[in-house]
Amino acid sequence: MSDPSKKVYLHLDFKGIVPELPRLLQYLTWFRDLGFDGIVPEYDLRIDWRTWPGAPEPCFSREDIAGINAHCEKIGLEVIPLMQCLGHFEWVLRHEKYAHLRENGFRSEFCPSHPETAARMREFLQEVLELHPRARMIHLGADETWHLASCPRCAGLVRNAPEGKLAVYLKYVSQLCRDALARGVRPLIWADMFWRESRLDLVDRMPREAILVNWEYRADASPDARNAALAAGGNEVWGASALQCFREDFWARADADHPGRLANIGVWNARSVNVICTTWGRPSNLWPLYAPWPSIHREFMEASPRPVPPPAELAELGEAWDRLAEEAASLLARGDSLRHLRAVLRVSGKYTGDAPELLTTHFEPPLAKLEADSSAWCEKTGRFFRRARLLSGEEFIAERRAAILAGLD
Secondary structure, X not given: OOOOXXXXXXXXXXXXXXXXXXXXXXXXXXXXXXXXXXXXXXXOOOEOOOOOOOOOOOOEOHHHHHHHHHHHHHHOOEEOOEOOOOOOOHHHHOOHHHHHHEEOOEEEEEOOOOHHHHHHHHHHHHHHHHHOOOOOEEXXXXXXXXXXXXXHHHHHHHOOOOOOOHXXXXXXXXXHHHHHHHOOOEEEEEOHHHHHOOOHHHHHXXXXXXXXXXXXXXXXXXOHHHHHHHHOOOOOEEEEEEEEOOOOOHHHOOOOOHHHHHHHHHHHHOOOOOEEEEEOOOOOOOOOOOOOHHHHHHHHHHHOOOOOOOOHHHHHHHHHHHHHHHHHHHHHHHHHHHHHHHHHHHHHHHHHOXXXXXXXXXXXXXXXXXXHHHHHHHHHHHHHHHHHOXXXXXXXXXXXXXXXXXXXX
């Protein structure tokens, strides 16, 4: 972190495993000790939003958010709330009462041309800002709109538009940015839809005050050319690394992808642009959970301007989780071995004749031992979640147990 003007923010994704409030405040203090300039909390469904009655699964009250803001102000962490505005809205759109707002029936994405969408998002924006009266900036999301302009209403609007499907995107997102500016806060958006649609030439259609965030999470990311292309339109450009994000087998793992994540962090550490370090809790509300924060302590430190160790209690939680993750990996490998054994015995039986005694002696006893050891791991991990004051333990444990024992019953 050689550039003293560079700002480094920490994105906190609360749709995943969430620390209880006292533990969260402890983490926030460590994050400030690490030198992070602020946090970008993505509350998602964790607040009982008035805008979306019946959709949230709250774990934070409005008083809790006020306490988080006060704590951050006291220790010197800026708070930039993140609200999605188009995609990644499974937590709302999976409910039938909101089905009429889906883009072409997809539960992940709002239709930007439905007249109710913009009205609700303005209401949501106002509600988020009411909870953050001192916010100078707000992140509006706007990423990964996979099904953009696929419904008949949107398709008709973009059919002859020179901007293609981004015609409805630009109109909708630009207006929400202007709504934020009218309320005195500067908007940020993820910039992937411009490069995803190969239309970096359209970035100059965004309000100049909007900050475009170029996220690139690959271990071998090379963001300079895209940063320059995004900046060519006159907007400020930030970057984004991933301390935790998707990998092919994440749903079966309790450990973090340390080599890939540390490499990606290193890429963005070497850039002079402001950076948001993301800590995704799950890919979406329709996917399983990622591992909890104790699994990525080294990523927090590597991404930070001054990597100080965590306080003793948090350090112990990180070490305890590493042991649980190592044990889970061993259990998963044993499950894989048994699945392979049974499959091979079924095939070999076609050539040698059925040999049920092999299953009795070489499959059933290790399976019984694996089931017992998996149950013991689940009990230990449950105790860890309670001691660590982390929510969603039951879900995480059930998902990993299912991965270990899949197909063995």
